[in-house]
Amino acid sequence: MPLSLKEAAGGACAGPSGPASSVYLVGVGPGDVELLTVKALRLMRDADLVLYDRLISPEVLSMVGPQAAMLYVGKEAGLHTRPQEEIHRLLHLYAHAGKSVVRLKGGDPTVFGRGGEELEYLEARGVPVQIVPGITAASGIAAALRVPLTHRDYADSVRFVTGHARSENSAPVAERYRWEVLSDPSQTLVVYMGLSTLPQFADGLLQAGLDASTPAVAVQDGTTATQRVVAAPLGGLATAVEEASLASPTLVVIGRVEARALLDSLKAGGRLR
Numbered sequence: 001m002p003l004s005l006k007e008a009a010g011g012a013c014a015g016p017s018g019p020a021s022s023v024y025l026v027g028v029g030p031g032d033v034e035l036l037t038v039k040a041l042r043l044m045r046d047a048d049l050v051l052y053d054r055l056i057s058p059e060v061l062s063m064v065g066p067q068a069a070m071l072y073v074g075k076e077a078g079l080h081t082r083p084q085e086e087i088h089r090l091l092h093l094y095a096h097a098g099k100s101v102v103r104l105k106g107g108d109p110t111v112f113g114r115g116g117e118e119l120e121y122l123e124a125r126g127v128p129v130q131i132v133p134g135i136t137a138a139s140g141i142a143a144a145l146r147v148p149l150t151h152r153d154y155a156d157s158v159r160f161v162t163g164h165a166r167s168e169n170s171a172p173v174a175e176r177y178r179w180e181v182l183s184d185p186s187q188t189l190v191v192y193m194g195l196s197t198l199p200q201f202a203d204g205l206l207q208a209g210l211d212a213s214t215p216a217v218a219v220q221d222g223t224t225a226t227q228r229v230v231a232a233p234l235g236g237l238a239t240a241v242e243e244a245s246l247a248s249p250t251l252v253v254i255g256r257v258e259a260r261a262l263l264d265s266l267k268a269g270g271r272l273r
């Protein structure tokens with residue numbers, strides 16, 4: 001019988017007092033349930049209260065123990081969602097109930113996941129926090145496509161960048177980045193949350209001198225049964241992604257290491273654009 005949220009909060013409903021128990025910020029990987037770590041699985045099985053995001057797959061959620069109270073705190077573009085401040089307050093409150101509080105996050109909690117903000121908020125209020133790393137989308141998807149993120153012949157560095165600016169940042173995409181850094185041809189560039197700005201982002205790279213023939217790939221629902229892959233040279237990627245109507249969550253990977261994904265796609269009947 002799962003605990004209700006009220007029961008999970010126990011005596012903490014009146015407000016935080018006394019010592020807090022640990023909050024676990026747990027990364028669950030990009031979707032494939034077998035990419036969970038043993039530690040994540042143990043914490044999920046033993047949790048009293050689980051707060052979870054939009055990108056956590058149903059298969060992963062099914063691993064949570066039946067006793068746990070579940071609270072959805074995801075954010076969806078265009079919909080009314082729980083503000084980040086409220087998530088902070090909930091975590092703070094529940095930590096004082098003496099229950100095991102697990103905050104599940106897709107991928108790794110510290111990669112574009114606001115794990116850092118939750119850590120700062122809780123630690124500033126004396127709540128112990130433990131971070132359990134997860135496989136970030138870049139690693140999971142690179143493995144699923146059988147491409148390396150670095151390679152001694154093609155890429156001596158890898159860079160994770162977000163395509164989505166904070167809501168208060170209204171600067172056009174062309175002014176948001178140091179393009180000379182992003183357009184290094186010996187680096188693999190991974191763009192998280194980059195679907196809506198992909199045309200402008202690709203333009204920025206091309207104008208900074210990255211070759212239009214640079215291999216690139218966009219992957220929706222990576223590592224799951226519904227994974228979709230669009231491979232194209234950088235110059236044609238935005239059009240190819242639009243034609244394929246890829247939706248969120250989609251990850252974009254650009255760089256010479258992607259040549260193999262591009263070739264695989266051509267072999268499978270795709271065409272160069």
Ligand SMILES: C[S@@+](CC[C@H](N)C(=O)[O-])C[C@H]1O[C@@H](n2cnc3c(N)ncnc32)[C@H](O)[C@@H]1O
Binds near residue numbers: 106113137248250
């Ligand atoms: C808010 S960020 C969270 C990233 C997460 N913390 C991680 O380490 O992977 C969400 C973005 O991650 C990427 N992403 C996460 N899981 C994905 C998946 N299974 N397939 C494709 N992209 C994914 C997408 O770019 C998505 O918009």
